[in-house]
Amino acid sequence: EAAVTQSPRSKVAVTGGKVTLSCHQTNNHDYMYWYRQDTGHGLRLIHYSYVADSTEKGDIPDGYKASRPSQENFSLILELASLSQTAVYFCASRQGGDSDYTFGSGTRLLVI
Amino acid sequence: GDSVTQTEGQVALSEEDFLTIHCNYSASGYPTLFWYVQYPGEGPQLLFRASRDKEKGSSRGFEATYDKGTTSFHLRKASVQESDSAVYYCALLNTGYQNFYFGKGTSLTVIP
Numbered sequence: 001e002a003a004v005t006q007s008p009r010s011k012v013a014v015t016g017g018k019v020t021l022s023c024h025q026t027n028n029h030d031y032m033y034w035y036r037q038d039t040g041h042g043l044r045l046i047h048y049s050y051v052a053d054s055t056e057k058g059d060i061p062d063g064y065k066a067s068r069p070s071q072e073n074f075s076l077i078l079e080l081a082s083l084s085q086t087a088v089y090f091c092a093s094r095q096g097g098d099s100d101y102t103f104g105s106g107t108r109l110l111v112i
Numbered sequence: 113g114d115s116v117t118q119t120e121g122q123v124a125l126s127e128e129d130f131l132t133i134h135c136n137y138s139a140s141g142y143p144t145l146f147w148y149v150q151y152p153g154e155g156p157q158l159l160f161r162a163s164r165d166k167e168k169g170s171s172r173g174f175e176a177t178y179d180k181g182t183t184s185f186h187l188r189k190a191s192v193q194e195s196d197s198a199v200y201y202c203a204l205l206n207t208g209y210q211n212f213y214f215g216k217g218t219s220l221t222v223i224p
Contacts, residue, residue: 004155041216
């Protein structure tokens, strides 16, 4: 079964520290995405990628970097974590065209 | 730019009540419209989609009709159950299949 797996499921990080969230998909999809979810804001796009070794900025990229070393893997990097980055983060993949998303189960990040 | 506006915040209903969650969109061209459902602790998953005017999408007793004239895709269910408690997102994929736009989500609580 096609799947998107995120790790870790939850994490506590200290302000100013580096955080890496990982995403792995077995869907053979070309496109991968990182979203953050906050109450009152819904899902907001941070970064996305159409192909390995290339990433694009989404609507709220500030404070985040992304890395797509292979078709299957897509990481979100917080170089200097801040309190405002406390949120739930979702990775998703899709094939392209008018296909829909397959989402992971999310990573709950708490920055203290 | 393209956008989606849906019933915001929380909706509380009793079992067997009729549900309507409003969704209106703004987009150039002919977008594809989606409803996603997110259960607690999970990522959003596709409920159904519609690609052309007057097309009805449906799944699990939920339905919505693509209305290009009123730019709407309202979610309806005749008789909700406690198991329908979740967050519902309306989304569009713009012409050219470049980007998804999500509404801010509607949290449905069904009281038994």
